[in-house]
Amino acid sequence: MSESSVATDSAPDSAHGSARDTAGDRDEAVSRAAHATTVHTEDITLGYGDRTVVDALSVTVPPGGFTVVVGPNACGKSTLLRGMARLLRPTSGAAYLDGKSIHTLPSREVAVKLGVLPQSPTAPEGITVTDLVGRGRSPHQGWFGRWSDADEKAVADAMRATDTLELADRSVDELSGGQRQRVWIAMALAQRTDVLLLDEPTTFLDVTHQVEVLDLLADLNRTEGTTIVAVLHDLNLAARYADHLVVLSEGRLVAEGAPRSVVTEDLVREVFAMPCRVIDDPVSLTPLVVPIGRNHVASESRTTGPADGDVPSPAESTVTSESELREIVEEPVAVISDKAAPAIDAETRRFLEASPLFLLASGAPDGTVEVSPRGDESCSALILDEQTIAFADRPGNRRVDSMRNILRNPHVGMLFLVPGTEHTVRVNGTAAISRDAELRDRFAVKGTPPELAIVVTVTEVFVHCGRAFSRSKLWDTATWPSPESLPTAGTLLKAHAALRDARRAES
Structure with a gap:
């Protein structure tokens, strides 16, 4: 199963509110509801040559959830996803699909259940957009590759959902980076699997298409129950769309859970080495990370820490008065602006x-x-x-x-x-x-x-x-x-x- 030919599940018809109109589609929906495919790893160790990238990592993906893997560069996010997709064989431990080691399963059985969009997929030279997206249907076709009405519908719906229909006859070689990324996502959606693994699906996309792609995946997850696992660099988009975050650092699991319980100023400082403020996103009410750099900072006292080797004791760093608090926090806290009054004035x-x-x-x-x-x-x-x-x-x-x-x-x-x-x-x-x-x-x-x-x-x-x-x-x-x-x-x-x-x- 090559990286360029592996794709994923699609529910573009549901993303656009369309009703399923064939018995095959209805049977597929019922089948998915009855059996949610599970993915997990147990003490998996992954690497390249003698270099270990992921070390004895055990992760369980919530079935039917939207999981996002985050962490700094080179922490093992993409490597973990490749191990889950059996694109990389572990040196120890294993990745499991429905409780069975994924490396022991036949390729077609894996491809029917699990779709993958790798980080840098490659397309055959001269292939058209329609042909590339159509390759996502390969796991559902017989040995002779007969093209059915269901295949045509799945491909058309996937291209419509990713806004690539107007590119149907174009060669993939001619497309911009953003267009090419949307075509690969369409191929992944056309596969229609229970689990969809995506490595940086928003790469090369402008802000508008980033949000559209993540909205599409959220619709797919919510309406079809498709399990989504995505690697993202943007921590704020991850916190907005994920219902389960997996945070990695140096190949190890640092934290996992709901974004509100995971994304804290201490965690961002520890994992990403970045001082910040974590506030409520005014649109989604999910955690919003506001980075603090060396410039354009309103108050230097808010970001300046002790010099290296000069760490104060807890007693020395305790705030003991309101005047001292006001030196650090200039305005009242936004959530509660006043002390309680004893009655109704x-x-x-x-x-x-x-x-x-x-x-x-x-x-x-x-x-x-x-x-x-x-x-x-x-x-x-x-x-x-x-x-x-x-x-x-x-x-x-x-x-x-x-x-x-x-x-x-x-x-x-x-x-x-x-x-x-x-x-x-x-x-x-x-x-x-x-x-x-x-x-x-x-x-x-x-x-x-x-x-x-x-x-x-x-x-x-x-x-x-x-x-x-x-x-x-x-x-x-x-x-x-x-x-x-x-x-x-x-x-x-x-x-x-x-x-x-x-x-x-x-x-």
Whole structure:
């Protein structure tokens, strides 16, 4: 199985929302759902000649997941992928496909289940785009290579998905690097395997096509259940698209798991030798790595570390006062901008009463949390007084798990949102489930009260960053309240401070 003839699975029809219209396609989809192909390595050691690149590495690829392998140059990413694809024989250990050593399986059996796009594939001289993409169908054809309607559909769909149909009659030799890369990806998609291994699939592509290719792979993974394993250099794209990251350094596994648990400033500094800040991507809310170089840095004190050999002790490096903290962090942390106030002040009440949605989070004793989004018109939550909030548990909007959690653990948190604003208000308190008739009558709709109401005794109120919700599509913008009618984050902060000062004076 040569590198230039190995390709991968395609679900371009699903990527474009098309329905499968042949019995063969339907049978293929059912078969994939019934049996997810598995890929893993056990103590695999790989190298070239006497040089070991991957050393006793054990990795399990989550079936049906989107896995991305990241790490610095020459850390073994591509070598690991070549070992998984049986393009490189291990010196010890093994790669497994459905529990069997991949090097013991017949080539056709492997090619039907597993497709590969290597880093630098080579095409026969003079081959056209259509012929090259068509080679992805070889594993599905008999000894005489008969071309079926399913083959034609798979090739056409793969080329349509990768925007290469207009190149169909062109020679691959004539194409630009980006065009050639998209043709190779089309060949991989046309193979239609359960597992797709791609080594730097965004190489030579401009930003637009990089995102389009990764979106295509994500669609394939989500709609067809195809297991995707890709090597990427761009850590931010990896964190955005992967649901499982594998981080390598010097041929060894450093970390693996969900991007939010893996991508940290310490890890980037350790693995990539790069100081950075890790923040939330404003579009995807996945980790976003902001590199820190020698130039164009706002504050030198944020990046300057101790001189070599002059490492301070933990006690010497401890921040002990807010003034010392402000020397390092000039602005309040974006996520929580204020210390909690003990009750609901007038400005906060004005904000809460304008909120058409709040998120209720209730915690069970075992530490699990149930989050219940509740959309309603303004004043769906009643502010009874400065220490009490109530809301109805309406038919059709009941979350039994949250109610059970309240019985087990009454401590709850509520996040009040107003579309179009860049701040929210967080309220913490103790909840109780009430059957009080007078209270339930206040929530009556067309004369019918709810069966239950929730009463929350407020213990903390503070301002949250709400940028993630500022472009919410839950409501039509025409219904949004005017920003001028709402207190700003600064107004809320001052009101909270005044309330805290008043409470301290009283005590």
